[in-house]
Amino acid sequence: MALILFGCSGIEQSENEKVRRRNCKGEYIYRNHDENVIAVPPPAHLPRPPYPWEGNLPRITKEFFRCKGSPANPPIMDKSDLAALVPCTDCEGSTRHGLPILRGQQSVYPILLDLLNYVQKTTAKRVIITSGHRCPVHNKYVDPAKENQYSKHQIGAEVDFYVQDMERRPMEIIQLLMEYFRQTRPYKGVKEYEEFLRYDKPDARVTTKPWYNKEIFIKYHSPSEGRNADNRHPYPYISVQVRYDREAKERVVYDWKRANLGYPHD
Numbered sequence: 115m116a117l118i119l120f121g122c123s124g125i126e127q128s129e130n131e132k133v134r135r136r137n138c139k140g141e142y143i144y145r146n147h148d149e150n151v152i153a154v155p156p157p158a159h160l161p162r163p164p165y166p167w168e169g170n171l172p173r174i175t176k177e178f179f180r181c182k183g184s185p186a187n188p189p190i191m192d193k194s195d196l197a198a199l200v201p202c203t204d205c206e207g208s209t210r211h212g213l214p215i216l217r218g219q220q221s222v223y224p225i226l227l228d229l230l231n232y233v234q235k236t237t238a239k240r241v242i243i244t245s246g247h248r249c250p251v252h253n254k255y256v257d258p259a260k261e262n263q264y265s266k267h268q269i270g271a272e273v274d275f276y277v278q279d280m281e282r283r284p285m286e287i288i289q290l291l292m293e294y295f296r297q298t299r300p301y302k303g304v305k306e307y308e309e310f311l312r313y314d315k316p317d318a319r320v321t322t323k324p325w326y327n328k329e330i331f332i333k334y335h336s337p338s339e340g341r342n343a344d345n346r347h348p349y350p351y352i353s354v355q356v357r358y359d360r361e362a363k364e365r366v367v368y369d370w371k372r373a374n375l376g377y378p379h380d
């Protein structure tokens with residue numbers, strides 16, 4: 115009985131299929147490639163919405179400039195002093211010593227903070243300080259070359275940095291640094307601050323001629339220049355030195371006493 119039932123149902127299904135095929139009609143749809151029932155707008159680039167952690171960049175303070183020395187760094191051989199063959203060790207780190215004393219308190223030159231905050235605000239990208247204050251021990255460890263002995267990093271008057279997401283566009287950042295003086299009071303309209311000249315002497319240790327106005331000196335380091343223990347990254351970077359202290363109305367030059375004794379340490 116069951117077999118017959120199954121048999122019947124099979125025949126019925128194939129009959130239905132035959133009827134369906136007999137009755138069904140098909141038509142081709144003819145249209146050209148540019149004939150659309152629904153108009154499709156051309157694709158447009160939509161800017162990516164910011165992630166929650168973007169746009170709220172912390173304001174750059176002197177804390178960002180603390181010496182990046184660490185006792186965990188292995189000793190290096192000072193190639194400039196092969197006769198002595200004394201391994202050069204790094205400093206104990208910024209937990210063991212402070213920032214340079216400037217006008218009675220631990221600080222760096224405020225123009226550096228103002229410039230970096232201006233870059234950060236204008237680009238909405240994070241400024242990465244690779245080298246701020248270097249105590250004399252860390253300064254030697256970073257680069258034992260004789261030319262680096264008088265580095266202004268030691269007196270809080272120099273900074274090395276690049277901008278995240280703009281690592282390969284340092285020239286735009288250099289333009290912004292110059293723009294700061296043309297856009298901001300009290301510099302706006304004052305020729306010696308607005309106007310940047312090119313430094314032409316060979317002692318700059320970079321191939322691109324640096325720029326300077328009355329207050330600062332800007333250096334561009336290509337990816338093959340200025341590599342040292344603080345700048346091990348593969349990006350080009352910018353260094354800014356302070357030339358003139360506008361508040362004290364005096365030139366800013368390296369000073370052994372300030373570099374070696376002018377910061378709290380053990």
Ligand SMILES: [Zn+2]
Pocket residue numbers: 181182183205206207208211248249250251252
């Ligand atoms: Zn240090």
